[in-house]
Amino acid sequence: MEFTGRVKAILPKRSGTSARTGNEWVALPFIFEYFENPSDRYADSVVLETFDTKVIENIKEGMEVCCGFGHKVRTYQKDGRDITINELRLYKIECVSAANKPAEGANDAASGNQPTPQANAPQSQQKPAEEEQNDDLPF
Numbered sequence: 001m002e003f004t005g006r007v008k009a010i011l012p013k014r015s016g017t018s019a020r021t022g023n024e025w026v027a028l029p030f031i032f033e034y035f036e037n038p039s040d041r042y043a044d045s046v047v048l049e050t051f052d053t054k055v056i057e058n059i060k061e062g063m064e065v066c067c068g069f070g071h072k073v074r075t076y077q078k079d080g081r082d083i084t085i086n087e088l089r090l091y092k093i094e095c096v097s098a099a100n101k102p103a104e105g106a107n108d109a110a111s112g113n114q115p116t117p118q119a120n121a122p123q124s125q126q127k128p129a130e131e132e133q134n135d136d137l138p139f
Contacts (some may be wrong), residue, residue, distance in 0.1 A: 007059060031045055074128040
């Protein structure tokens with residue numbers, strides 16, 4: 001599922017060491033607010049979490065982003081009982097607009113700062129401005 005919305009709030013970072021590999025990790029949870037249906041009156045909100053250090057460094061509250069996420073059911077044991085939870089997994093995040101622009105010289109592709117899908121398209125796919133005006137196709 002992919003939705004365009006905004007970063008409503010950034011929650012405190014989480015960090016630790018993987019029990020399986022022994023590697024250090026850092027995660028940044030944030031509240032993502034979006035409209036599932038454009039005609040909805042109230043926005044939906046979900047907590048998403050990213051482990052990507054480039055996103056962690058560049059994400060700001062108020063940014064308009066396109067997030068792709070899916071869901072998974074996870075079961076684990078705690079105190080001798082089975083606990084089952086729903087987990088939302090972020091697989092894509094791209095910046096649509098920013099409340100605060102990232103530092104100059106930041107890698108835009110890595111941080112997800114892509115104002116339009118055509119901005120990084122090969123030149124052969126981009127249409128000149130005059131050709132776009134004469135194009136009668138609806139897409």
